[in-house]
Amino acid sequence: MSTRTHIAVIGVGNEFRRDDGVGWAVVELLRKRAEAGALPPDTVFATCDGDPGRLIALWESAALAVVVDAAHAHPATPGRIHRLELDSGHLDRPGTTSSHGLGLGEAVELARVLGLLPNRLVVYAVEGADGSFGTGLSPAVAASVDPLVSAVEDELARHQDELAGGRS
Numbered sequence: 001m002s003t004r005t006h007i008a009v010i011g012v013g014n015e016f017r018r019d020d021g022v023g024w025a026v027v028e029l030l031r032k033r034a035e036a037g038a039l040p041p042d043t044v045f046a047t048c049d050g051d052p053g054r055l056i057a058l059w060e061s062a063a064l065a066v067v068v069d070a071a072h073a074h075p076a077t078p079g080r081i082h083r084l085e086l087d088s089g090h091l092d093r094p095g096t097t098s099s100h101g102l103g104l105g106e107a108v109e110l111a112r113v114l115g116l117l118p119n120r121l122v123v124y125a126v127e128g129a130d131g132s133f134g135t136g137l138s139p140a141v142a143a144s145v146d147p148l149v150s151a152v153e154d155e156l157a158r159h160q161d162e163l164a165g166g167r168s
Contacts, residue, residue, distance in 0.1 A: 007043040007156060008062040008118065012050045012069035012104070019078070019128030019141045023047065023068040026124075026148045039153065040160055052107035060111065062118035064159045066152050069104060070141075071125035078129030079140035081148060086121035122155055124148055 009030055011023030024047045031045045044062075048054045050069070059065035071082065086108065104123060111117045126148065129138040137145070 006062055007040060007159060008059045008065040009043060009045050009152060009156075010055065010058050010065065010067045011045075011047045012055070012067055013047075014049060015047075016133060016135060018130040018132055018134055018136060019126075019138050020070045020131050021135070022070050022126045022128070022137060022141050022145065022148070025137060025142075025145050026068045026152065029145065029149045030152060033149070033153070040156055043156065050104070052110055055104070055107040056111045056114070056116050059118045059121065060116040064120045064122070064155070065118040066155050067104065067121070067123045068148060068152065069123065069125055070128040070131075072131075073127045076127050076129070078127055078138060079144040080127045081144055081151070082123075082125040082127075083151070084123040084125065086117065120159070124151060 009027060011025070011027035013020040013023045015021035015024045027045050027047055030039065033039055034043060034045065044058075046058050048058060055067070059067075073080070108117070108121070126141060126144050129140055136142075
């Protein structure tokens, strides 16, 4: 088994379905910050349509995978952010669902069975307001992008701190 060292940040969704593109928007901003040298150099940024097989391929060799996705909640509070962390191979699920047919939960379960989970998986799910065709996020979801970028940067920093602490 190979040592898992890289970090995968994955924006899930469809940039042509309004709020479903929030993950893509977050990844785009993080890529720009990485180009400026503000993020760990071993970070891989990717976008995905939510297909479980593609998600697994993106995170399978990662020490840390951070996924940002739009979610549906009932009742909804557009722009509200949920943080979920993998615990014993299962994600604790809030009262939200993925905006995709087969969702993240199915990808996690399949990866668990196949032994392809990252060492650590953190998911940020953002409640959306508008999943219609078109580009551009609704105001409430657009307002969540900067806090999401900061939250992901904090995850990456914590991961780096944990690695540094383990190298005594």
